[in-house]
Amino acid sequence: xxxxxxxxxxxxxxxxxxxxxxxxxxxxxxxxxxxxxxxxxxxxxxxxxxxxxxxxxxxxxxxxxxxxxxxxxxxxxxxxxxxxxxxxxxxxxxxxxxxxxxxxxxxxxxxxxxxxxxxxxxxxxxxxxxxxxxxxxxxxxxxxxxxxxxxxxxxxxxxxxxxxxxxxxx
Numbered sequence: 001x002x003x004x005x006x007x008x009x010x011x012x013x014x015x016x017x018x019x020x021x022x023x024x025x026x027x028x029x030x031x032x033x034x035x036x037x038x039x040x041x042x043x044x045x046x047x048x049x050x051x052x053x054x055x056x057x058x059x060x061x062x063x064x065x066x067x068x069x070x071x072x073x074x075x076x077x078x079x080x081x082x083x084x085x086x087x088x089x090x091x092x093x094x095x096x097x098x099x100x101x102x103x104x105x106x107x108x109x110x111x112x113x114x115x116x117x118x119x120x121x122x123x124x125x126x127x128x129x130x131x132x133x134x135x136x137x138x139x140x141x142x143x144x145x146x147x148x149x150x151x152x153x154x155x156x157x158x159x160x161x162x163x164x165x166x167x168x169x170x
Contacts, residue, residue: 001037003045012046021065028056078133078141085121085133086141092120093147109148114139 003011011030018026031038031053043050059066079086096112115135121127132138142148 001034001041003034003038003041008046011042015046015048020068021059024052024056024059024066026056027053028060032057032060078137082131084125086145088121088125089117089138089141090145092117092124093142097147110142114142117142 015023015027015030027042027048031042034042039050039053042048042053055066093110093112096110098109098111118132118135118138121132122129133141
């Protein structure tokens with residue numbers, strides 16, 4: 001089956017303006033009105049997913065709206081999978097933290113890197129490789145909790161004075 005180009009573009013534009021259940025319902029109604037073989041033609045010519053079309057036709061036939069749990073997709077946060085991780089990180093970091101030397105902000109600067117925090121989590125709290133997040137994730141967790149990874153300079157070095165130049169006298 002061949003769908004006319006004008007009809008295909010109109011249907012695609014209309015479907016792109018809808019979301020979720022309404023989009024599936026519209027796509028299913030369009031395919032059913034085009035007749036036999038339209039499902040494959042719509043998938044091929046308009047780029048619609050056949051599974052979406054089947055789901056939409058099922059929803060039309062039964063009258064039951066299928067809900068998608070989009071919020072449950074994706075990776076969970078590190079602290080959700082391991083509830084004690086943030087407490088363990090803070091117990092390691094509290095010994096190595098230093099207040100802002102200029103006392104202009106509430107930031108805590110660390111003398112320890114995120115990779116060494118990860119190593120200490122393994123040694124002190126018996127974490128395995130699979131239980132720990134990546135170094136970048138630990139770095140983000142440190143930043144979210146107000147710690148900044150920065151080299152701390154305790155004192156300023158003395159300035160070197162220029163050697164006095166000898167004036168020529170004539």
